[in-house]
Amino acid sequence: MTALLSLLLLGSLLATVVPGRLARAGWAEREPVLALLVWQCLVVAVLLCCLLSLLLAGSAALPELRALVFTGAPTGVEAAYGLADGEGWGRLCAALLALGGLWTAYSLTREIRSARALRDRRQAQLRRRAPELPGELTPRRRRGRAGRERLVVLENVRPEAWSLPGPGARLVVTTGALQQLTDRELAAVLSHERGHVRARHHWLAQWAQALAGGFPGVAMFSAFRDQVGELVELAADDRAARRHGRLTTALALVELNSGRGVFGACTPQFTTRAPQLTARAPQSAAQAPRRVDRLLAGEPRLPVDRRLRLTLAALAAPAAVLLLAAAPGLATLF
Template identity: 75%
Template sequence: MTALLSLLLLGLLLATVAPGRLARARWPEREPVLALLAWQSLVVAVLLCCLLSLLLACAAALPALREAVFAGAPSGMEEAYGLAGAEGWGRLTAALLALGALQTAVALTREVRAARALRGAQQAHLDDRAPELPAELTAGNRSGAERRTGERLVVLENVRPEAWSLPGPEARLVVTTGALQQLTDRELAAVLSHERSHVRARHHWLAQCAEALATGFPGVGVFSAFRDQVGELVELAADDRAARRHGRLTTALALVEINAGRGVFGSCPPHHLAQAPRRVDRLLAGRPRLTVLHRLRLTLAALVAPAGVVLVALAPALAAVL
């Protein structure tokens, strides 16, 4: 039972201590893509602890399953895990972990369905306001990038400058006529690059998983922190992509123009838009990226968490073999 208890304790440690330290770190603002990797590795490590603990608990509770799991294993490996004779503890642990797994699956399914329904309604709304012309009429007018990626630029009649992306099999990059009138050509290109980054990096998938975990387990801090951090980091990552292609100043000016009419630069901006001034300040500050060696160390550190979980689970087996 040592491996099972170690996995449960490791999962608890990762879920309680690591999120706070990662959220307080200063480097994610300079390397948002790497920070996204770190958060995903942390969440994967916690989920791995739960899944491997569930497997061991089920093996302890069900002798038939235990025999199947250790069928063909070297002599002494089953004894090394100490699962025999722990049926009562195994049943209780397996029931709790199975309930958590079921709750995760239900929350993820609900979130995916809700996101699909919302995207469907948004696409229908766009089709009503800006119907697509027949393919034979638009084939010659679509750019090479649009044909290769399946992205389609949609222009809506609206005096307010706005731009957003709608992911899907044929992604839509939506801008309003107000944005076309207010933004310069370079600023408009920066805005489209920002939205295109969201689509190509599949940020909506990451956001859906984070929202499902946070909704399914409202009392687990690592999942709520993951959702909050993902919402900020994907915007910083998209800002960086636009800045690399069109310049930090141009991207910052475009961000100001898009958000100026929404009150986000006032004394009491709406909560969900309050990060816009910070993003502008970050772009204007122009802090350099971390060195390659520093990024490599952080990448390896991020991968330590899931790798460590696997090693803890395999430690008794390795000890029995060696």
Template identity: 55%
Template sequence: MVLPLALLILGGLVAAVTPRLLTRADWPDREPVLALWVWQCAVAAVLLCCVLAMALSGAAAWEAVRGHVFAPAPRGVVEAYALRSYGPWAGAVSALLALGGVWTAAMLTREVRFSRARRRHRAAEVSARSPWLPGERPAEERLVILEGERPHAWWLPGTAPRLVVSTAALRRLDRRQLDAVLAHEQGHARARHDWLLHCSAALATGFPQVPVFAVFRDQVHRLVELAADDMASRRFGRLTTALALVGLNEDRGVFGPCPTPLALVPQRVDRLLTPAPRLSAARRLRLTAAAALVPVVPLVVAFGPALAALS
């Protein structure tokens, strides 16, 4: 039972250390894409520790599981893990971790279903308010204009993705600002930020007692917006992107002293107007490589006895 316990301790250590390191560092705001990569590697390492601990505990508790886990392995490798010495708790630990995996899959499925339902509802609403006229071809259109007294703009995904903009937003934004909004939303779509949001929300909802998943969800919501802002600013400039953000949100009370659900907008505007220098290419490469090695550590721990036996 030592090896599964070591994997669980390793996963707990990564889950405890990662939020403290990343939330206290100043570089994630300067490199949001890199920060998203580091977060994903850390969370993947935590989940991998649980999966490996489940597999080893299950192999120790049940012969059927052992046959699947160690099917291609020689006898010396199986003996190196000393599965018979794990004790009576191996089955309970494996079953508990397996239930956690099933629960995670259920939460992710629910999150995706709710998202698709919201998307279908929004698409039906847009179609009802802005029906296609005779001769129009939806696949070639990427902009839909809706009557509205408040400035709104959002990306409507689907077979024919479109940017939906209210008439109030058109009156307030000029052409370049509108293009910056379009580039921002296209940045979300191209990077598939929706799947990252779904996964982080599923983990945080399914395991509210695990702090790292809640921090992961909050950081993903923030970092994907910063990353999309950078995509827009690289094409149309930081000032244009910042002005577009202000134009869309200045009537929502987000720039006042009272906090609102959109309180991230002032921080995004300040970041665009007073950009901090990016990390050097060498440091970005080091951080990328270090993050990629984090999920490798559980694999080394789990396969260590097998490699020792084969050598």
């Protein structure tokens, strides 16, 4: 049972100690894509701990499952795990872990269905407000052409822009945005939204929301959801800045939020944390000054060697979980 207890302990440590330090890491805003990778590896490692613990606990509780799991294993591997001596404790552990697994699957399914229903409603509303002309490509044909998100212009005096991901993805801007933004600023806004669509940020957001909604008492999942909400916007900001310049992207952000009273009468100070280029919600607009500060600060990327070390450290987390689960068997073989 040592492997089972070790996996539970490692999962607890990863879920409690690492997220707080990662959320406070100053390098994350300089490398949002890398930070997203690190967060995903951390969550995968914790979920792997739970899944492998469930497999070992179930094997301890059910001899039939144990025989199936160790089918074809060399002599001594099954005995090295000591599962035959923990049937009573294994049943309780397996029941709790199985309940958590079922609830995770339910939460993810619920979130996907809810997001799909919301996306369908928004697409239907968009089609009513901006129907396709007879000569335009249909969504099915358009899906076969990579990088051909449809641009939709809506009549609205407020300058706004957003993306609608999924099949037949759309980039939506209002006439107010067309009138208020320069050509370069508009290109930066569209590049930002196109970055969301092509990086499939909505999938990551749904996964993070499902975990946070399904386990509201787990701080790691709440931090994961919040960090994903910020980091995907920073990553899209950087994409727009690389193509159209940091100043142009910052000016576009200011123009989109100039009528919302979020900048006040003073020039914002250089600060951190920023979650959204386009003004989709009041709370996001309120954080726009921080995003402008980040773009204007123009901090350089991390050195290549440090990025490599962080990447290897992120990938090491799930690898360590797998190695820990296989350690008793490997020790028997070698």
